[in-house]
Amino acid sequence: MTVKRKKKNRFGDYLATCEDCGAEFWFPLESGTLILCNGCLTKRYREDLQLDKHSLDEHMEEQHLRFEKWCALLTEMKDLYYAADQMVKTERARIDSEIRLCEPDSLEGRFGLSKLSEAAINGAIERHGDYLETLSLLRAARTRKDLLEGCVEAFRDRRSMLKYLTELYVAQYYDRSQVSRSRVEETIAKHTRVPRREKEE
Ligand SMILES: [Zn+2]
Numbered sequence: 001m002t003v004k005r006k007k008k009n010r011f012g013d014y015l016a017t018c019e020d021c022g023a024e025f026w027f028p029l030e031s032g033t034l035i036l037c038n039g040c041l042t043k044r045y046r047e048d049l050q051l052d053k054h055s056l057d058e059h060m061e062e063q064h065l066r067f068e069k070w071c072a073l074l075t076e077m078k079d080l081y082y083a084a085d086q087m088v089k090t091e092r093a094r095i096d097s098e099i100r101l102c103e104p105d106s107l108e109g110r111f112g113l114s115k116l117s118e119a120a121i122n123g124a125i126e127r128h129g130d131y132l133e134t135l136s137l138l139r140a141a142r143t144r145k146d147l148l149e150g151c152v153e154a155f156r157d158r159r160s161m162l163k164y165l166t167e168l169y170v171a172q173y174y175d176r177s178q179v180s181r182s183r184v185e186e187t188i189a190k191h192t193r194v195p196r197r198e199k200e201e
Contacts (some may be wrong), residue, residue, distance in 0.1 A: 018036050019040075020040035023037045038147055045070060045151045048069075048155075049154055051188045056165055056169055069135065070141055070151050070152050074145070074148040080141050080145075082142075087134045088131070095125045099116075111128075112127070155180040
């Protein structure tokens with residue numbers, strides 16, 4: 001997939017363009033997989049989660065591949081999240097030492113500090129543009145990781161649900177009684193109702 005990069009900051013991270021809707025969003029670090037905003041990613045996984053009672057055999061075949069695909073995305077996102085977390089810590093330490101090593105005469109001009117107390121240093125770090133930028137990347141990574149965790153969880157449910165529906169089918173409940181038919185339909189409807197997740201951060 002081609003990734004259209006709009007901006008590269010000094011941490012090597014990018015503002016990416018969603019392949020589906022064209023929205024710009026922070027996409028932390030490099031990734032070779034789906035370049036989709038969270039809204040479009042959610043839409044894709046909901047499509048993948050859909051169940052049709054007439055295609056249970058197809059679903060059984062493709063379930064494993066779909067599950068693997070979303071697990072791989074989650075694994076990648078976890079790595080990116082830990083890397084972003086580390087980046088925030090490194091950035092904090094870097095600015096901290098820059099402040100402490102700064103000439104007293106330049107403190108005000110460079111960091112807006114009139115004196116060098118611990119509280120003042122912390123405040124200056126938390127207002128620093130570079131620090132804030134790493135924080136937004138960390139937030140973007142966390143939102144995405146949470147979203148994918150929910151998604152993988154939903155695919156686990158789908159697997160159990162498929163197994164259950166197939167058992168019902170094999171037991172020929174499907175065609176014999178209206179009661180069991182509606183049970184199958186209800187079960188599918190309940191299963192495909194994915195909990196609402198946050199949209200774009
Ligand atoms: Zn999108």
